[in-house]
Amino acid sequence: MSIHLRTRHLLDRSFTGVGIVSIALLAASVLLLLAPVVVRGIGAFVFVGTVEHRKVQLDRFGHGDRAAVQAEAAKAALARTPAYTAVASFETWLATNSFAVQQQYRAEFKEVRAALCDLLGPMPDKPMPALVRLQYGQTRGDRVQVVLRDLLYREEWDYSDPTRMGTKKLVPRAPAFAGTPLAGLFPCVEQHIDAMLLPRRTFYWQFLTDGSVDAHFFGGIMPELLGTFYLTLGAMLFAIPIGVLSAVYLSEYAREGRVVRLIRTCMSTLAGVPSIVFGLFGLACFINTLHVSPSKSVLAGSLTLGLLVLPTVIRAAEEAIKSVPQTYREAALSLGAGKWHTTATVVLPSALPGILTGIVISMGRAAGETAPIIFTAAVSVGRPLRLWEVFSQPTPALPWNIYNLCTEHVAVDEIRHVQYGMLLVLVALVLALNLAAILVRARIARSLKT
């Protein structure tokens, strides 16, 4: 049974179409992955910042002009006085009223006052709260909108339709307080919010250099960045010498036999071990048995990460060394150089670009891995480590803290911008390293072609 020629051509063309569609799906998944990261991650650096943000920057980090910020704070405080007087007069009015009236307004007034403190900061006449996160109002324009909506509207659930799940409705709070001194608060805040908070476009590049204040509510990601840097550097310090020397042995000195086959099998097994098992091994061996450090530390984490990237380094270095033309070695040998001398002065320098490519790609892998460092090096809250503390202290790290902030933090929605900022920095770091490797590889290809 044969198919008509026209149909065969149609099938051929649709096969091509299917191939193109699959590549397009790949591109779409890259876009799905990177677009939110880039767009919202930039929001951690470039955003609409309020006077509260500038106050935090001045008080906690010393950035900014003291006189200008204090003048702005005074201007904002002036704009807020109508709101505060409304609240104060409502409190006195409520206190002079009957218990029944107090019961009617108390719960909702508590919510309104909490939202107002959340928005503008603590009330001027009340004592300063202990937690830093409560000592300032909203610092970012997008959060201001969310909290303002919380102040002006109440959430209610409508369960009237029995066939569907409950729907959320926003009910304005103002009618509930009509006739009381608080009635003027809501239109006042709604119309003068810009004067109360003085929003301005901000470029917060210090996000990369500031430490975090009060569990990332304010500040930047410097401890995490430094921790990732230490871990990656440490991992490469272990993996590069061992990897390059192993590659030299395997490609120059080893004779194909049972020993070399065993070594290669072990290396490919090591490459296939799941990363969480590396973490468990690091915990059980380096910390619980060898006691390289009293408990978690950057040293243990670097050892584990070094083991993780070792197969990649060995593979890349071996390929690079094998691709050095045999004529180079023969020329050196004919000039009287010994084997080690040839390797060290002729082969390795020629293979250097390829080895560098492998090293850079492994750096990207080591920087992004989370599972090996969960039990061996990473903590959620910590200050930037000094160099000698690396041997005994754990450190925050970008990948672990991204996980921690988006699952185990107390106010996950309020610090979304920090999570996206960390993610952008990590992804940008890894992609920059890979881009460097691609460029090096292109340069090798070009030099090999000429």
Added chain:
Amino acid sequence: MMAPAKRSLVMSARAGRLQRLGATAARALLLAVTLVSVLAVLFIFYFVFRDAFPFFRLRGFAEFFGSTRWYPSNAQPEFGAAAIFFGSALVTLGAAIVAMPLGITAAVCLSDILPFTARQWAKPMIEILAAVPSVAYGFIAMVVVAPLLQAHGGALIAAGVWMVGVPVAGLLVVVASDLLSRGTVSARRGGAQVRFALMLGCMAIAGLYLLAKKASGLVVPSGTNAFNVAVMLGIMALPTVVSVAEDALQAVGRDLREGSYALGATRAETMLRVVLPAAASGVTAAVILGIMRAVGETMVVWMASGNAAQIPHPWYNMLMPVRTLTATIAGDMGEADHVTGSARYHVLFAMALSLLAVSFLCNFVSERLMWRARRKLGA
């Protein structure tokens, strides 16, 4: 005229001996350094075995592999991990369903269909997918995909049904109408084919419409579920599958392809009936390596699988949350480390042993397949 040499041109016996000693020492040192990776693997296996064994001695095998009751922190702890094994298997199956067709078609397209300039753009894209850290995948799965699934899950699945169904149905309709119109006289064959195509096309569209309607009525109770994780794991496994499969397809060489074209086959027929079967071992190895990546992945499943240690109600219902081995190890080790020596600590090593066994098996099988592919193609 050259000045007389300061050193003798012939090495003294002692210098020769020293040099040979140096060479042997260097070689021994290099061998020792190479054995570090061997030692590392051996130690990994030793430590995982050593700490997994006490669990089986304390609690036996039946409960761990057979029971679905996972309550490690009860007063009377129960360590039934069958549901967790099932969760791992389910998300791996889902990842294979996503990665296998997509990866193989992408590899075929990359090696034979795309022109050179398009290839230069497609390869970096695949490298980007491979380079992005797994915590980024997990974050997007949890923060972007999960709310989308929960709010509009049914609509998304219906759209997927249409997107996949229309091309497939179109192809099938054309082929079927062609085969059915075999019998008619040559002059009227065109008209008969069109009639058959229209009839089958209407049936196909009706069927797709019903399927899509049923899909859009689906309610997704939780956005963090096996489906979410399976799609993400499939995307993560794609670069491995594509690159290894592409290598296997390239290794087939031009002769087979050119022979097939010379006999009048179209490109599709060449790829499907000549090249892919020739590269079958390599492509299978690629899929197995991709699956290995999916099994060992921790962060994506920890963040986006829902972490419910239960077998979903019909076993194939991927819209329910599940729990995998890797997420259990990562999540429970923090508390288990405080009770080192108890069954709760050792059960995590038992799970790690299972993972290690599966990855070793996958590695072994894929190595054998690739060796067989190299031998078959006469490397």
